[in-house]
Amino acid sequence: MSMMVGMKLAGQAKLHSLVCSDLTDVGWMKHDPDFKKVKENERFKATIASLEEKAKHKKEGKGEAIYISASAEFRCRLKFPEGYDPEKTYPLLVGLHGYGSDPESFIGLWKRFDSPQFIYAVPQAPYPYLRGNEQGYSWTAQLPDENPAWERSRLESEEYVARLVKHLKNEYKVGDTYLLGFSQGCGMTYTIGIKNHELFKGLICFGGWFSKDWLVKKAGIDLNEMNDLRVFIAHGSKDQMVKIDKGLEAKEILEKHGYNVTFYEFDGAHQVPKEALLEAQKWMNE
Structure with missing residues (x-):
């Protein structure tokens, strides 16, 4: 399997797991290297659009999210x-x-x-x-x-x-x-x-x-x-x-x-x- 094909399959597998998940925000995907080889693919774009629509409906159902800074402990x-x-x-x-x-x-x-x-x-x-x-x-x-x-x-x-x-x-x-x-x-x-x-x-x-x-x-x-x-x-x-x-x-x-x-x-x-x-x-x- 070529590296490019392997990368595409990795991105597709990850995308499939996201479609099946309780995803509510997809904006971070542009930073994820797993999607680099597939992000210009038309099917990928269509799936992203579908995820965004799904996330929009979930957000409407759950209410607006706000973010507050808080201290935490990290190893x-x-x-x-x-x-x-x-x-x-x-x-x-x-x-x-x-x-x-x-x-x-x-x-x-x-x-x-x-x-x-x-x-x-x-x-x-x-x-x-x-x-x-x-x-x-x-x-x-x-x-x-x-x-x-x-x-x-x-x-x-x-x-x-x-x-x-x-x-x-x-x-x-x-x-x-x-x-x-x-x-x-x-x-x-x-x-x-x-x-x-x-x-x-x-x-x-x-x-x-x-x-x-x-x-x-x-x-x-x-x-x-x-x-x-x-x-x-x-x-x-x-x-x-x-x-x-x-x-x-x-x-x-x-x-x-x-x-x-x-x-x-x-x-x-x-x-x-x-x-x-x-x-x-x-x-x-x-």
Whole structure:
């Protein structure tokens, strides 16, 4: 089975499960990579229209929904170097998983590093949702981008990660701190890292995009004033989820504003391969 056919079948299978579910909002689908290969298909468009109509009737029956911010507790997985000594100072690497993933999956990157001598922390994104029969998490609420609650959810996720980093710095003897992200987590890494540049020595960005408008127009950030960060960008030349052009665009924007950027292109798709991760580890040690 070709990769494209496999992707289409995955999208169709997921769509079938949604048709059979109690779905009340389909605006988030444009962000879901499972639908990337089928979203221009006429049958897919017709099904989406049907789901939207179904959701409209359900909404009318259930009443208007409003969204209120509230605090909650989220887990964070930690890995420590072999022979860890709590009296010694170690670098800290915080990893932000992609859309639909979880800490248990992303903590697995630990095995791909070469004898890591740093603390690795992976927090759970706040917003759960089901991908078929599997529980996944998102860094933003499953709402249309234009919904004010979506914007609040992103801002709150950014603040949550910054609080986590400060907490880890207080709990452990931490030296240089790096923020790593993949896919949606990569997009969050750019914005969190630049907004809180005083917390980090560098950013490691895999297979994602840089939301300049979000930082400049929404957050009022002057990129020229935050350019003390080192940035390592890695992107697969065969990435069909987030094209490599997005990684190159991020490099161009950041370099234009004076950032020290290292770009690593690897022969692969939407992934975090060992070879690229080892290059990032070398970069951290420079």
